[in-house]
Amino acid sequence: MKNIILARIDDRLIHGQITIGWLKKINVDTVVIVDEELRKNSFLSDMTKNAAPDNYKIKILTEKEFIDYYDGQESEDLLVLSKRPQIYESIQNKSRIFKEINIGNIGSKEKSKKIYKSIYMNEEEKKSIKNLLEKDCSIYVQILPEDSKIKIEKLI
């Protein structure tokens, strides 16, 4: 049985806000990164695993691998990280795993608009967020554990 303690959208994955912010406040055994490109790039995935804080298992999985892993027998408390809402949307379409998703950072890119502080989204991402909201998933912005949660409906 897997227990998702925190599922977060953050395009810098395991960065400072995770290592010295969240991981100091929540108790998890495993950090799971769902990202196809990172999964394929052996140099970057080795770097990600080696640089991550000790005492945590680090898994880098594709969407399909994540669903299989989630359904597996082993009992673990998870921190799930992914760069884009689309990834959560596509998992949620196949299996309703997520009840709550946290948004941390989405950097600006072409045609993206500011939502809140360092969170920028384009139309496609907003659409994914709306679909996730319809699929029994509540989504909120909370950059650090000390911040209060802001429901995404208030921002987009």
Add this chain to the structure above:
Amino acid sequence: MTLLKFILLGIIYYIGNSTSFTLGIGYFTLYRPVFSGLLTGIILGDPISGFFAGAVINIFFIGFKSTGGSLKGGDPCLAGIIGAMIAISYDIPGVGALAIAYPVSGVGIIFWKYRLNLNSYYVKEGIRGLKNGDLNSINQYDIYYPQMSLLIFNAVLGSILSFIIYKGLGYLVNSSIDITKYLNFTGILLIILSGAILSINHKWKYTIYFFTFFYIFSIFFKFDPYLIPVIVALLTVQKNRRIKKSKNKFIELKKKDLYKSWFIWMNFTHSCYSYEKLQGFAFAHSMVPIFKRLHKKNKEKLFDSILRHTDYFNTEPNIGTPIHGYIIRLEEEDKSSKQIKEVKEGLMGVMAGMGDSVTQTVLAPLTTMAVIYGALTGEYILSIGGALIMAASVIYLSLKGYLDGYYYGQDALEERIKFSKNSRIVKLFPVIFITSISIIISKALLISINSISIENIKGATLSLLIFYFIFYFLLNKKIKEELLLVSVYLLGLILFIFA
């Protein structure tokens, strides 16, 4: 105090808050209360009192960290300035100054998000200038406009705040209420509270035993102030194994181009820090000397390349520099922009997560504690030593990262991870931190207890009991820190009335 002095305090606030023009060292020094307190002391003609008040205030800010544009609590630099000013002007002890400086410093944080929003505008204008073929626009919009705005804003805010506090407190000091005594009570409670919060944030099972032991030890025994730093140095010194990989040779670039790039990066990582790009604009700026050499004959390619690097970027500025060196290498080898983008985006988070847990979490608190301890005991060699070690670490780590990233590419990145994770200082950090902070807190309390006319041993014992109460009954029950802070101010009032 003259008007000029208030303006000078405002300028100190700009210098500490900007963190630019200091090769990355300012963030770990001038931005901290112990240093801004010292500078304030120099302006007001009493550096020793300023330094001392700054040191006491800094205990409360020792766990200060900022990650990816998020900032919480109070502005350390402003707290040091306000605290040192009132300590000197009204002869209020450091703890009493802390009780005023901490809430006032919260004002500094309110404006942080406006700074990052304003900088988003400057970045847009800077990029527009680059697109129009104006290379100078990166200097204007990464340095000149954001720094001028910040100078004007911080000088005004810093002067006005210090003026209001100076006048307001002057009125209270001259009234019939013994305001100093209330502030001292509250400040002592704040120091105890910060000790409890720092202890509980260290998920280490022996924290409370170590804290108790060294707290009592330092109250009852006199020992050489250099003892702990020397033990720490002996325990943590280690030899680095160098990488024995093949070294890339320069093709077109020269070593001085790398130095120029490093110099720009280190001075301006946060000069135009914005929500939209974070350090992205600074990264592009640091690449200017590189592309000036690589594409000196092809103006179109020069601008295209610089613009390509204005993308969103954020990492730990010192530990993360092998990324820059490696990217420069890939640019010189004319690798595809897709490959370069992937490396940059893939590595920034990795190096930030690990870097922040070394520099901000370990190095900065350790060296600052040496500075504080020196200020409290009057052993200024310790303070100078702490500051020099911090400065040297920033320069060494960042420059070595730049050069190694260029010479050894991926191997340099791997080596940096191994170096950071296997450092003895990182592994021994919980022990060293709890030992040092308990000694510092007991020292600061011993000095302060006299000011509320309680006998030393009695006061120190009472403080330890309050510490246990906060640690076991309040923090363990997950009571919010904000609530505790408000309670401390109320409790200070109650103690003041009954004492």
